[in-house]
Amino acid sequence: MAEKLIVKNLVKEYEGEQVLKSLSFVVKEGEFLSVLGPSGCGKTTLLRILIGLESQTGGKILLDGKDISKLPASQRGMGIIFQNYALFPNMTVLENVEYALKIRPETKTDATQRAKRTLDMIGMSDQLKKRPHHLSGGQQQRVAIARTLALNPSIVLLDEPISALDVENKEIMKRELKDIQKKFHSTMIYITHDQEEAFFLSDRIMVMSTGTIEQLATPLEIYNNPANEYIQSFVVSHLNQKYESLSKCIGRL
Numbered sequence: 001m002a003e004k005l006i007v008k009n010l011v012k013e014y015e016g017e018q019v020l021k022s023l024s025f026v027v028k029e030g031e032f033l034s035v036l037g038p039s040g041c042g043k044t045t046l047l048r049i050l051i052g053l054e055s056q057t058g059g060k061i062l063l064d065g066k067d068i069s070k071l072p073a074s075q076r077g078m079g080i081i082f083q084n085y086a087l088f089p090n091m092t093v094l095e096n097v098e099y100a101l102k103i104r105p106e107t108k109t110d111a112t113q114r115a116k117r118t119l120d121m122i123g124m125s126d127q128l129k130k131r132p133h134h135l136s137g138g139q140q141q142r143v144a145i146a147r148t149l150a151l152n153p154s155i156v157l158l159d160e161p162i163s164a165l166d167v168e169n170k171e172i173m174k175r176e177l178k179d180i181q182k183k184f185h186s187t188m189i190y191i192t193h194d195q196e197e198a199f200f201l202s203d204r205i206m207v208m209s210t211g212t213i214e215q216l217a218t219p220l221e222i223y224n225n226p227a228n229e230y231i232q233s234f235v236v237s238h239l240n241q242k243y244e245s246l247s248k249c250i251g252r253l
């Protein structure tokens with residue numbers, strides 16, 4: 001797989017304090033990479049810098065071999081999906097997806113067709129005329145995903161996109177996200193603090209502690225060969241404990 005995104009020695013300081021301490025990593029074309037870490041480790045800061053909403057203190061970001069470190073967000077061609085969907089409440093499902101397409105000269109002419117095609121691929125073609133408040137949380141998130149993917153972004157960044165959903169919808173969306181990624185051949189960077197989500201979804205996981213990368217590997221590699229005590233406790237023991245309590249519950253049934 002080709003190298004889609006290269007991050008070199010990325011540093012971010014706030015008031016003289018380093019919250020990202022020289023991060024270097026590569027995301028491959030078509031890969032699903034999760035950035036997993038506890039609250040405050042720097043996940044959101046990293047995502048905001050990648051997309052261009054925040055500037056880095058030092059380091060470089062290359063997208064398809066081109067240095068985008070200083071480009072504004074509007075010229076990076078990346079897509080972002082947030083936890084809160086951020087749909088326009090007064091627009092229908094179709095209008096929500098059409099909107100971003102219509103304001104760009106390159107997608108203006110076939111905006112409606114493109115929006116319909118994307119919504120169809122995401123399984124929402126029977127909901128086109130509904131407004132967001134008539135949809136479930138999972139359906140709203142699907143519209144938000146369609147809106148982002150319709151623009152054919154170079155990379156999709158997802159900021160804890162399913163954490164606001166109830167347990168049942170979370171499980172459904174987890175499976176759907178994997179299917180959607182395959183269908184659209186997207187490169188995705190998924191921010192989460194949830195070990196199980198990261199293990200279920202990812203080709204590789206980048207585990208962070210405060211401002212640093214502790215391990216970047218496949219879920220299996222991380223589980224079988226945790227790089228250090230931090231990974232052992234934050235990832236491996238956590239998952240083992242979850243499965244232990246689950247088997248105890250099942251044993252009692």
Ligand SMILES: Nc1ncnc2c1ncn2[C@@H]1O[C@H](COP(=O)(O)OP(=O)(O)OP(=O)(O)O)[C@@H](O)[C@H]1O
Binds near residue numbers: 044045
């Ligand atoms: N604008 C800011 N000014 C000063 N410090 C900030 C700012 N934004 C973030 N930080 C600090 O940077 C560190 C990383 O924050 P960040 O929000 O990136 O973490 P996170 O891993 O995304 O956490 P969470 O999962 O809770 O969102 C924290 O110590 C935070 O207090």
